[in-house]
Amino acid sequence: MVGMNGLEIQRRLGRNLRCLRKERHLTQFQLAEKAGVSEETIKNIELCRCWVSEKPLAQLSQSLAVDVCQLFLPVDELSGYENAIAMQIRQGITQSLKLYLDTILQDFSLPGSSLSS
Numbered sequence: 001m002v003g004m005n006g007l008e009i010q011r012r013l014g015r016n017l018r019c020l021r022k023e024r025h026l027t028q029f030q031l032a033e034k035a036g037v038s039e040e041t042i043k044n045i046e047l048c049r050c051w052v053s054e055k056p057l058a059q060l061s062q063s064l065a066v067d068v069c070q071l072f073l074p075v076d077e078l079s080g081y082e083n084a085i086a087m088q089i090r091q092g093i094t095q096s097l098k099l100y101l102d103t104i105l106q107d108f109s110l111p112g113s114s115l116s117s
Contacts, residue, residue, distance in 0.1 A: 007048070009072065014046045016071050020064045021046075035063040 004012070021031050021042075028046070032039040037056050044050040045060075052060075061068040 006051075010048045010051060012074070013052075013071055014048045016073070017042070017060065017064075018046045020066060020070075024064065031060070031063060035059040 021028070024031075026034070028042040029039045032042045035042075035056070036059050041050075041052070041056060045052055057068055057071065061071060
């Protein structure tokens with residue numbers, strides 16, 4: 001995007017803050033405590049209800065162990081946290097399917113038919 005207006009920047013900040021917080025498995029309250037800001041501040045930034053000054057931005061980026069500019073960079077819609085959950089679900093389904101197929105194949109007593117070996 002060539003130019004972004006204030007609301008678009010605010011939305012990106014809110015989305016990025018939420019993604020980074022979730023990737024670190026932090027609640028809004030936990031991040032607020034860690035950064036030394038109020039939970040209401042975190043909530044308002046994530047919901048684009050307010051603009052934040054440089055001091056809280058610096059505190060938040062330090063608490064999340066990222067450079068301030070990362071709070072404004074474009075990120076994929078699917079965060080790393082959500083990707084990790086999707087991967088866990090896929091692995092669980094795959095394992096369940098293998099166990100199910102092993103059980104069926106054992107019922108037929110076919111030699112060398114196990115999928116998990």
